[in-house]
Amino acid sequence: MKFKVIFDSRLTIDQKMNNTVVKASKIWLSSPHMGGTEQHYVQQAFDSNWIAPLGPNVQGFEEAIEDYLSGGVHVAALSSGTGAIHLGLKLLGVGPGDIVLCQSLTFSASANPITYLGGQPVFIDSEKDTWNMSPELLEEAIQHFLSKGKKPKAIIPVHLYGMPYKAEAIRELSLTYGIPVLEDSAEALGSKYHDVPCGTFGDLAVLSFNGNKIITTSGGGALVAHTREHKEKAVFLSTQARDAAPHYQHSEIGFNYRMSNVLAGIGRGQMEVLQARVESRRANHQYYLEHLGKLEGIEFLQEPEGMFSNRWLSCILTPSYEAREKLRLALEAENIESRPLWKPMHLQPVFADCPAFSDGTSEELFQRGLCLPSGSNLDVTDLNRVIAAITKSYTP
Numbered sequence: 001m002k003f004k005v006i007f008d009s010r011l012t013i014d015q016k017m018n019n020t021v022v023k024a025s026k027i028w029l030s031s032p033h034m035g036g037t038e039q040h041y042v043q044q045a046f047d048s049n050w051i052a053p054l055g056p057n058v059q060g061f062e063e064a065i066e067d068y069l070s071g072g073v074h075v076a077a078l079s080s081g082t083g084a085i086h087l088g089l090k091l092l093g094v095g096p097g098d099i100v101l102c103q104s105l106t107f108s109a110s111a112n113p114i115t116y117l118g119g120q121p122v123f124i125d126s127e128k129d130t131w132n133m134s135p136e137l138l139e140e141a142i143q144h145f146l147s148k149g150k151k152p153k154a155i156i157p158v159h160l161y162g163m164p165y166k167a168e169a170i171r172e173l174s175l176t177y178g179i180p181v182l183e184d185s186a187e188a189l190g191s192k193y194h195d196v197p198c199g200t201f202g203d204l205a206v207l208s209f210n211g212n213k214i215i216t217t218s219g220g221g222a223l224v225a226h227t228r229e230h231k232e233k234a235v236f237l238s239t240q241a242r243d244a245a246p247h248y249q250h251s252e253i254g255f256n257y258r259m260s261n262v263l264a265g266i267g268r269g270q271m272e273v274l275q276a277r278v279e280s281r282r283a284n285h286q287y288y289l290e291h292l293g294k295l296e297g298i299e300f301l302q303e304p305e306g307m308f309s310n311r312w313l314s315c316i317l318t319p320s321y322e323a324r325e326k327l328r329l330a331l332e333a334e335n336i337e338s339r340p341l342w343k344p345m346h347l348q349p350v351f352a353d354c355p356a357f358s359d360g361t362s363e364e365l366f367q368r369g370l371c372l373p374s375g376s377n378l379d380v381t382d383l384n385r386v387i388a389a390i391t392k393s394y395t396p
């Protein structure tokens with residue numbers, strides 16, 4: 001077990017030596033995990049003075065992601081996943097008053113950019129076997145708006161916690177009704193559905209490299225496109241939409257969303273260890289399953305047929321809200337970070353006025369679900385500490 005010596009600052013030096021409080025070190029939910037070569041690429045950026053939102057690392061990082069995802073995709077590295085969603089919706093033509101159908105059980109960053117464009121978020125509940133957007137409720141929502149003569153402009157499904165959404169069913173609906181998909185793959189780099197990598201299913205897809213994600217550039221994101229034109233347009237908009245002129249001329253409103261060449265260096269190093277990170281996170285999940293799966297009333301989300309999750313976060317379902325809170329507080333008392341599942345967007349105060357197609361699934365998941373420490377840098381001692389804390393305090 002790792003211990004950290006903590007001194008009480010009110011004590012004198014002599015007292016401190018005699019009154020050392022030994023507290024088990026903090027176990028985080030999901031912390032950054034460098035591979036070792038990141039600093040080499042960052043150093044290259046310094047050596048060549050490419051300290052800018054363009055340069056060889058940006059290009060190298062984009063190529064590494066394109067190779068990994070394959071399928072001939074074109075990747076634009078951006079300053080955040082949120083910025084990528086904003087640009088993605090803009091490329092799909094979302095504007096004031098347009099309806100965008102968004103998964104309700106997700107992080108607020110999936111939905112916030114709809115409002116940046118003046119669009120109207122409409123939230124769709126989850127299905128039980130993936131925790132992601134229910135194709136049935138999605139179709140119900142589409143038909144509802146079509147019957148009112150208002151065709152939705154885009155669909156935002158999410159591969160939550162790395163578990164793929166039903167990509168084929170949702171693409172089918174997208175094609176049937178002619179509504180494009182912006183795939184939120186922020187949590188799912190390394191996941192697959194029928195052996196096809198997540199991040200390649202939507203008309204456009206979004207990745208995130210925030211500090212808590214499976215790989216990180218400290219902060220960053222990417223837009224994945226299927227045409228060179230889409231990528232070039234994203235890069236154009238992300239670098240202030242400058243027209244081809246010697247002076248600064250603009251015919252469109254631009255954004256400052258391009259990724260820094262320094263941070264892209266971190267990304268290049270991280271791409272070299274992505275596969276290992278996926279394996280570690282999946283091993284965490286398997287270990288929890290083996291040791292906690294037998295507890296009465298504790299459930300894990302299994303991979304449905306054809307799905308391969310990167311297990312970004314390992315989550316459990318407890319029997320009730322009370323049982324969930326008891327566990328969360330017991331872990332907190334042991335200096336272990338855990339977190340309830342995402343609070344559904346249709347229950348968020350800020351989206352209280354938005355229409356929702358819900359059947360209670362995501363609300364129940366939110367009540368009963370808990371995300372456990374899931375970092376690829378946790379060792380077996382850390383995992384055993386989490387398991388012991390849960391086993392000790394849990395009563396069904």
Ligand SMILES: *Cc1c(COP(=O)(O)O)cnc(C)c1O
Pocket residue numbers: 079080081082083106107109110158184186187207208209210219220221
């Ligand atoms: C992290 C995340 C985002 C946003 O990515 P940032 O890079 O943090 O802006 C969007 N959607 C989901 C589901 C996420 O988990």
